[in-house]
Amino acid sequence: MTVIDSHCHLDDKQFSDDREETIARARAAGVEGMLAIGSGDGPPDLEAAIRLADRYPFISATVGVHPHDASKATPETLQSLRRLAAHPKVVAVGELGLDYHYDFSPRDAQRLVFAAQLAIAREASLPVVIHTREAWDDTLALLREHWDGPGVLHCFTGGPKQARQALDLGFHLAFGGVITFPKAESTRESARLTPLDRLLVETDCPYLAPVPHRGQRNEPAFILETVKYLAMVQGVTAEEVSGATTRNFHTLFPRRG
Ligand SMILES: [Zn+2]
């Protein structure tokens, strides 16, 4: 069984001592591809994921400003994003969106930088990787107003009503370790109603390790636990989940160049 981790923060400091080994463990476990998310520590460095993708043929990259870092974005940041979006290993803009849980950046700055990046993604004909936390209504409103292209709601933790709204907008839903958590019943219901052809899996490592690794540093090799769990939730085999999510990944994030 092979699988693709559609969302990992391989540049994170938590991997500083064993990044090579972590990537090797992932490959040995059957993780044939990884999408490195490029939001890093925020502007001015926007190339965290590109640096990794340039070194490994099976790693692709995103560029984007995380909502946490929205207040660090300047007109130069957006200019750099436009330029980096043309890099051959970049397959999406992200992660972008709204996070009203932490409110690390003022909400009006988050909304502005979200909308600006949607425009950049459209110009570059790239899909988007959306992060949303405790900001569902505003996220949906901004997407309805500014976006009609492909994308994924990453680490989806919403309930069935939100899942249907996202699917109606044409989005894929990516599920991570959270679906293995005992209290995540409404997220599991969302996973259950997501058609196989709209499903992605991710780790969001180093965060949110699935059971039985919960509480540890997460890494791409652990994604197999999420695949198995998702298969149980959907009532299909793990091979069907890995096959479908791999196909969906290639459809949503076609390679360039
Ligand atoms: Zn996120």
Ligand SMILES: [Zn+2]
């Ligand atoms: Zn992330």
